[in-house]
Amino acid sequence: MPQSPKNIALRVIAMEAAAIRDLGGLINDHFDEAIELLQNCKGRVVLSGIGKSSLIAQKIVATFNSTGTPSIFMHAADALHGDLGIVQENDVVIMVSKSGNSPEIKALIPLIKNFGNRLIAISGNNQSLLALQADVFLDTTVQQEACPNNLAPTTSTTAQLVMGDALAVCLMELKGFRDGDFAKFHPGGTLGKKLYLRVADVCAHNEKPSVFADQTLKEVIVEITKRRLGVTAVVDEQHNLTGIITDGDLRRMLEKNTDIDHIAAKDIMTRAPKSIVAEELAVTALDMMRKHSITQLAVTNGTKYSGIIHIHDLLKEGLI
Structure with missing residues (x-):
């Protein structure tokens, strides 16, 4: 059944998890x-492969490029029909192939x-022509494909992918590649914005x-209503931030007081309010709002x- x-x-x-665990035993001086x-490559890294391995090679190229290692893909079949011109004098070539x-x-x-x-060869056959001819052989041998017929590249391509990730991350760390560098290559979408x-x-x-601080309650309400942010800052004559008043503060004050004629901003403001420096990342502001269960922050410059x-x-920026 x-x-x-x-x-x-x-x-x-x-099966694939076991293959990745076994891959650790194949990491050696090579x-x-x-x-x-x-690291010493003066040109680009050219990745090449055929079949499913070519798709893995393309993914490794994408990872290298996004992490500061200039790379390009060259399909092995197309290379024999004109695309070999992609390879330049100072390039290092990585060939990805299960059989080699x-x-x-x-x-x-x-x-x-x-x-x-x-x-550099990434292959699952240490006796293949590719393994024997390469300057460096990275072994991605797997015991069995996850395919029930042990034919369709499944476990083997996962091992190739992980080996490529290991190379990329190692190069990142050795170069001191940081999130600011990463941002330069990912300016679009949510990731870039973060x-x-x-x-x-x-x-x-x-x-x-x-x-x-001495302005009246009416003036506070007019300011909050006019600016349509549900909040107003309280400032001194030098425009230093001294407090904040939210529409929630107003509602809570009205519940407690019947005589509101003599209430001023200083009577209801939150002193030393949560604030954030203008040059901080927007995602940091989001983290602060979540941490303190608030919906707005005062922004300061000094x-x-x-x-x-x-x-x-x-x-609106897509950070949530």
Whole structure:
């Protein structure tokens, strides 16, 4: 009787997880040699492969490029029909192949060697032509594919992918590649915004509601209503931030007081309010709002009040 889909999925995951654990035992001095070659590369890293391995090679290229290692993909079959011109004098070539003996790979190896480029092999066959001819061989041997016929590349391509990730992360750490560097290569989408969007960028077009400590309750209400942010800052004559009043503060005050004629801003403001510096990342503002269960923060430049950032601003930017 066939296994249930859930059990098949669990079996596949277990087999691939076991293969990745075994991959750790294949990391040796050859990995250090590969990293040294890539670190000293004066050109680009050219990734090549055929079939499913070519798709893994493309993903490794994407990871390298996004983490500061200039890379390009060259399909092994296309290389034999004109695309070999992609490989330049100072490039290092990485070939990805399970068998290491695919006809296109075997034909491409001597051409790369004749160019004088250094060659790194990622393969599951240490006796293949690719393994024997490469300057450095990275072993990604797996015991069995997750495919029930042990044919479709599944476990083997996962091992190749993880080896590529190991190379990329190692190069990142050795280069001291930081989140600021990462942001330069990921300016779009939520990821990019989390890495570069600053509070000043988000609140620049907001109103800047403010009152002085001695202004009346009516003036406070008018300011909050007029600026439509549900809050106003309380500032001194030098525009230093001294407090904040939210519409919630107003409601709580009205519940407690019947005589409101003589209430001023200083009587209901929150002193030493939660605030954030304009040059902080917008995602930091979001973290503060979540931590303190609030929906807006006063923005400062030094001690000077410079505006309000609201959770709706962060929602519009796609950070939530």
